[in-house]
Amino acid sequence: MASTAVELIKDLSTPAFVVDLDIVKRNASVMLARFQKLGVQLRPHMKTHKTLECADIMTGGSRRCIVVSTLAEASFFADHGYDDILYAYPLPFDKVERCAELSEKLSLFHVLVDSSLALQELKRRPLKQGKAWHVWMKLDCNNGRAGVPHAEPAALQLAQEISETEGVELTGIYAHCGNSYGSKGEEQIKAVAQETTTFTLQFVEKLKAVGVKGPKSSIGSTPSCSHPVPDMAMLSEVHPGNYIFYDVQQSLIGSCRLEDVAVRVLTRVIGHYPHKNQLLVDCGWTALSHDGGGRLPTGYAVIEGHPDIKLVSMTQEHGRVEPVSGKLDFSQFPLGSMLSLMPYHACATAVMHPVYYVHSKGKIVGTWKPTRGW
CATH class of the missing domain: 3.20.20.10 (Alanine racemase)
Structure with a gap:
């Protein structure tokens, strides 16, 4: 697991894809134990994360018995034993x-x-x-x-x-x-x-x-x-496969609780537009994806700690945030302040990022670099 000069996720340059290592390990452990109890072999799918480190967690370090959806993934994992x-x-x-x-x-x-x-x-x-x-x-x-x-x-x-x-x-x-x-x-x-x-x-x-x-x-x-x-x-x-990260979609289906979602996209406020009752953030669809179609009550993502605002739309590098109702209190969201977005579909969001920042309780413990291509 590669290291980074930044120690805390709150100090990362944004947009950034962050992975809670403790939740990932818990999700992996629960799924493995569930099927060990049933006497069924778990063959975890790698398509959600596409990383060696996460694969090792999902397989319990055995480096055997996995599923992939691209030959790039297959070659990557084969090359690493x-x-x-x-x-x-x-x-x-x-x-x-x-x-x-x-x-x-x-x-x-x-x-x-x-x-x-x-x-x-x-x-x-x-x-x-x-x-x-x-x-x-x-x-x-x-x-x-x-x-x-x-x-x-x-x-x-x-x-x-x-x-x-x-x-x-x-x-x-x-x-x-x-x-x-x-x-x-x-x-x-x-x-x-x-x-x-x-x-x-x-x-x-x-x-x-x-x-x-x-x-x-x-x-x-x-x-x-x-x-x-x-x-x-x-x-x-x-x-x-998705269970290793889970996401908002899975919580709506009933697969998990929001507390089981291991990933976030961090973004910062870059603009105040009172005449439009709108904030601008530095997370566009290239950092989150358009998956989900904005159908959530909070738009394209759950904005952690702020159920009263929604990500209403995105262009390639910008996101527009508005209140769910009423007037936006801009004093709560100073320019440069950070918001934490819980993605609708973790697989689609993860594939947008060349590096994942892995943390435990907000302290960065390393980075994971996914394989890409087909």
């Missing part, structure tokens, strides 16, 4: 060679397939040293983004085709319950988790019935893994 990496993204044909190189380099590198055409691409590039491709089939359990619909005959046909292909191993069945993001409260989250778990386990049983035995089962999303249902104990793995 990580193994058993699942590239959980429908196989891009232009990246087959890079996937092959990682498969040949690591003891375990997994790819995701949801079509026969993608499987044919793997067949055209047999691995060296007698290795087999480790393939997870993406199953769509009503999330609707990627994968073969679980109830369609094509799903079973593809799984059989993978299992029968020379040089390829059907390692597991992978489902993302992203539809849990439409939930409001624990009951709705658990309903989605139950549905996805049931469909995934039923599909594995269908495979056994036609002689395909052994594939693992994995589902994931931060909401479903924050409130798991008992049947999830029958899964092989789960793969949440």
Whole structure:
């Protein structure tokens, strides 16, 4: 963890992305313990933070069994001693060679397939040293983004085709319950988790019935893994990611409390405009993102300690802050004073920053530098 000359987050140049190390460690510990108790392997997703230091916390230092969403992430973690990496993204044909190189380099590198055409691409590039491709089939359990619909005959046909292909191993069945993001409260989250778990386990049983035995089962999303249902104990793995930081969106869904949100964007007041009843801050969308669409009562973020003001709009480098109602008391917000923004979506905000300032109780303990690219 790299050090910085500044000792306290209040003295940072803004805008700055700050990470509360104590909350990160707590979030990691809670999720790990939750699935250890269920007897299910936690395969944490790296896409939220994309840093080595946070990955070490999420894996308990094992440097094994992770999920990534880009090959840049996969290569970054492989170069730093990580193994058993699942590239959980429908196989891009232009990246087959890079996937092959990682498969040949690591003891375990997994790819995701949801079509026969993608499987044919793997067949055209047999691995060296007698290795087999480790393939997870993406199953769509009503999330609707990627994968073969679980109830369609094509799903079973593809799984059989993978299992029968020379040089390829059907390692597991992978489902993302992203539809849990439409939930409001624990009951709705658990309903989605139950549905996805049931469909995934039923599909594995269908495979056994036609002689395909052994594939693992994995589902994931931060909401479903924050409130798991008992049947999830029958899964092989789960793969949440956002939980390490959490965010305002997750608190609204019911995955967490605001106290569990580990990240903030710090910004300073740079302008007073009484004729517009408005403050200007040095946080635009390049420091926060436009995710959430400003739908919160406080606009694009929760402004910590100030429920009476809202971030109403942003341009590239500027943010406009107004009162929720009434006249703004400008004396509360002197020029140069700092505001702390809790992001709507931590993944989208984190990707805007080349460095994260990591602190414990406001004292900076280091910096994390995420990998970038695809």
